[in-house]
Amino acid sequence: MNASPFSNPSRVFEDLAQARKQPGLTWSEVMKRWVVSRHDDIVTALHDPATFSSRPTVPDMPNHVLEAFSGKVPLRGTLIGHDNPIHDRLRAAVNTFFMPRRIARFESWIEAQAHALIDAFYEEGEVDFRARFSSPLPLKVISHIVGLDPDRSDVYFKALQFFSSPGPEKLQPLIDFHDEAMAAIEARRYRRHDDLMSHVWNLRDSGEAEMDDFEMLSLFPGLMLAGHETSANLIVMALTHMLARPGVYETAQAGNASRSRAIEEALRFEAPITGMPRRVTCPVNLGGTELKPGDEVFLAYASGNRDPQYYERPDEFDVERSGTQQHIGFAQGIHACLGAPLARLLLKVEMRVIADRLPNLRFGKAYEDRQYLPVREVRALVDTPFAWDVTDEGRAKAGRHPKPSEIGNDDGGMRGHVIARRKVATDVVEIVLAADAGALPAWTPGAHAEIELPNSVIRQYSLTGEQTDNGQWTVAVLREADGRGGSRLMHDDLPVGSKIRVRPPRNHFPLSGEGPVLLIAGGIGITPMIPMLAAAEARGRHAELLYLGKSRDGMAYASEAQARGQDRVTVWPAQEKGRFDLAARLSTVSSDTTVYCCGPERLIQAVEQACEKFGLTCRVERFVPARFDDSTNEPFEIELRSTGEVLPVGAGETILSVLGRRGIFVQSTCQQGTCGTCEVGVVEGDILHRDSVLTKEERAADDTIMVCVSRCAGKRLVLKL
Template sequence: MSCPFTDPRALFGDLAEARSRPGLTWSESMGRYVVSRYGDIVEALHQPEVFSSRPAVPELPSPWRERFAGRVPDRGTLLGHDNPDHDRLRAAVNTFFMPRRLARFEPWIERNAHALIDEFADRGEIELKRHFALPLPLRTIAHIVGLDVDKADWIGFALAFFLGPKDTHYRASPEEKADALLELHEHIREVMADRRRDRRDDLISHVWNVRDSGEAETTDFEMLSLFPGLMLAGHETSSNLLCTGLAHLLSRDGAYEAAQHDDASRARALEELLRYESAITGMSRVVTRDTELGGTRLRAGDEVFLAYASGSRDGSVFDNPDGVLLDRGFERPHLGFGQGVHACLGAPLARLLLKTELRVIHERLPGLRLATPYDELEYGPVGEGRGVPELLVRWNPGGPRPARVRTRPGIQAVVAGKFVVADGVVELEFTPVDGRFPAWAPGAHVDIRFAPGLTRQYSLCGDPAEQDRWRVAVRREADGRGGSVHAHDRLAVGDVVTLTGPRNNFALAPAPEYLFIAGGIGITPLLPMLSRAGAPWRMVYLGRTVRSMPYRDVLRGLGDVTIWTSDRGRFDLDALLASAKPGTAVYCCGPERLLAAVEELCDRHALALHVERFAPKPQEFGRNAEFEVVLAGSGRTVRVGPDESVLDAVNRAGAGVPSTCREGTCGTCEVRVLGGKADHRDSVLTPEERAAGEYLMPCVSRSQTPSLVLDL
């Protein structure tokens, strides 16, 4: 018999044996404790201050450590950092990998998948890993990072240095790979310098954008450290996931066709395959202080191996854990991508890539089957990663390539005008490149994509009857997040931008009388309401100085408008609201201090208040209360208890929402909110997105209203 945890074919049996014994299992081959039960793994993953991830990225030995010093970061991936550095560095890349934002890359991935298959579609047999499963993820991650896709194979060769003897793809000496790795880092430095001047739709540009806006703080050398590790993990794990996943589907009667019914079935199948056999066996951690885990006392300095693959087959958590059930409901999330702060950053990209790969393979390779029976496939050695070095498949060649047409989301628009309308405020006028703009109503806003990774929301302030032009006003915020500075300093007449929307969270509701209260730039969503109110109205417009107040001259001729500046003293909001007639609808937009004051006074005077925020309302999270969630697709109502998450509650009801981190840091579980008001507790959504309230991270966020309606 072989030593436990050394035979890849016996690995799951060894892990099951470990789960059956009390306490943690010491592994001689690994030199650390194996944490095999689901609950113990999750407990450790959510205590990063006790279980440090530093062993996940071992220190380079001599002579490489000395040779790479100052040129190749020694903690070249987020896994190698603990907090506070981890969260600080992850903030630079986190929002880029949200599923709905990555969706724009799907057409590119699909085109390149077809291009690869074009090279061998008529052969009828291929080793899939070398010809498809490795090159497509590598090209994809290179493209997304911002590097030349034509250099993808060279990039893979350079990154293979980190795989050491486990690399079975590139035949070269460590010295040759080290030379290439140094060249790769110098190349990335050059691209970083170029993107600093010329931003594009890629990850390097995104990091520059968030650095410039103050959303993230990194040095140039720390920024350099982010990309090679992401590329290594992104292509190696995706390749293994596709090959092992296909092997399991093709070796079970009917499973492959059942999984390939449509994109929804592919997504469900992928979650089960990630549970059954992910590309990550587990990750090492070092104990930072004396503690206890799984009934075993651990001392500071002890190392543990968190066996994700074992937890995902824990029979106390998953029914029929050793079976592949394509219709499994995930009341409890698998550990295929880990959990906690170190949950796989690229999990949403991996899901998108794998789903697209499966779809294209199904379209292009009819009659796909294994050329080597599954039981005869060889696995790589036991370690953090898991996969087969090669996968030989056969199919029936001769099928035509199907035509697929995908359109880019958003509206292309030209900056037709740029006008100064107050001190520090410009009005931007847009005209559509093609056709007409969609209709909109007062209170609506649009997303403006100024540049790759730089999308901001602004209220429409023109005439809703005009479908040939849209207007917004932007106040320059030097200490803001970069959008207003770009609009003022870089955007020029003739530039083309992408607009998304319109969306309206501030619609004008019928009322016998209206009171509009604007603070500064908050005039923009209220201005179009005046001509559409259809009932008597008053407006109070507050500002620092007359010169800083856009549209002041327009307002003076419209009706009952009071313009009040700070040099006249404090405006008496209490008296204003006390004088409002019963039934008056109050609409307010402006800085948070104004909104908070008006909210308090409207409660006091029993007035209906509508507010528009582009930053979340400051709040302290109190004791969790019970509320209900309505699943819009079925109409089913689910109770969410004070001690459970929305994610767990809706998945218990069969919603099947995938998740990864379960701490509100990755965006995987994002769902659309159709009704109610979310209580946002994530660290992914932007302030504007939180204020808009259109999306929710159900793993951590809750509800401010008794009921939430979700698009599930």
């Protein structure tokens, strides 16, 4: 090992390789910390935040800075600077926003912004690529997503430089930035948009996120700093490696799938984060070294990503690398990179736009002459000159792409409005929706719609009423006194003419099969049953409806249901008739009947138990996730829908690890259910949800699972793999 290891940035990987071979941890005089270099030891520390505190990631400020920031700038303005319980409480407010399938709606906007930046410098033929493209693009993107003005990103950049190189002249710009962010937060309190600030407000209003305004302010600066700095450095380092190896750049740019593989290899080979510090809170042995409280370690992610115990040919850059071993470029555990899904999306778009706009791209200096900034948490090149051929074809592309201001966030939604509303029972209002242009999508009985209300609150409701070709939707909403605010808004603040957005309907509760059906509805659970009854009758199936409720005046559509025939419809208000004997009713049902149930959890459980007792097929739709005993893990099986192959999952295993052992790669980052990267669709089976990213409605739907932590609540899950 070098006489002064970790002092030469060009030799840091050699120093880390030597450290991995040494017994115990390696002390670094440069960092004044123990360097944790082996993959297993790094992951152990990442998943033990109680022992390895992240507080050293945000250094303490001197007194004059504390005085200047008092009441204006949160002192730990990034999630990674917090330990639990504060960390998880604050992160819960932003986790769900960054799930891959949700963040994908920004792709078109990101692409438009990338083209706009290249339009500005294309004719020059060579630029400092980080200064002109790879740094301003992610900062514009994260500014837009947070809820700030992307056209002021250069101002935000100067303000955020305080964190990397603090100085007295940078205090006021940072304070001004926080003032602007707080003003935006206050504006979103009353007028919501499709951005992160509005998302946090929605969760605060619903009671799902607990924080004050100053804590809310602390969420954004660190996210903006890390969100642009890491992406800015990764893309230029990745491009230098690709362009220096014959044919590799062309292989990587063959398509979106190859770009994604190349990005993952770049994150493994040379991530923009070399590692992060932690402070020991109690006596512990890590990697054979005894550590005491107050000791600090440096978790060298870059070293773990080249550990030969986990990766074949670890020092080779291979954009076609195969295998199921996850890299730790985004870390793991509770502090896994919050913006990893956004970073992956951004980098993929960057690669695609670069391929389209910059022909014959090349690094502006010899590969072996590239230089790096001193060894620290961030890994970055000193100079990033890139050149390309300026052609007539390239000139013709300038200005021909949509401007960012012309692009909305593409989530498949449609704009619509309320065309009618009426009271259909005590505390139940029926609302009819229509599209602003054209018709709302067709739907099938049992489907639910996702509706974005004027304040950007999103709620899901079952579609009801007659199926027609008029392109309108009808929902019925129960006022919930202890709910999260959506039903109150639907009842009190959504008059005819109100503007809404809707997303295409999804159906997790379809009417299937050919035999007779018994529909059991409890309370507002009648909404999907009305169209299901009509559909069953239209198909010539014998169908009966049992509608249970507390009082007749609180039972929506009771008279409409009764009008379909006394012999097939039973309306049972308990205040008039007493408690209904479900077991007795189900004991008389023929074995070829499928029972459908929607309503309160107590009713659903009673129906499930009775159907199991009498051997009946039962399908249910819940308003809230089912509750299962998660005190112990039980073994279960997973079935791959594409092949029918069945794999056992032991009590001490995760679905992710079992899939990996079988050679099936599912991308994952945090391995703790906090990022949403490992989401897999579920065709059949009950899920024991243990993630922190799915909404209550998504959990109740039981059609998607985070395979790094969640499990089967029964015997088998059928996965969309």
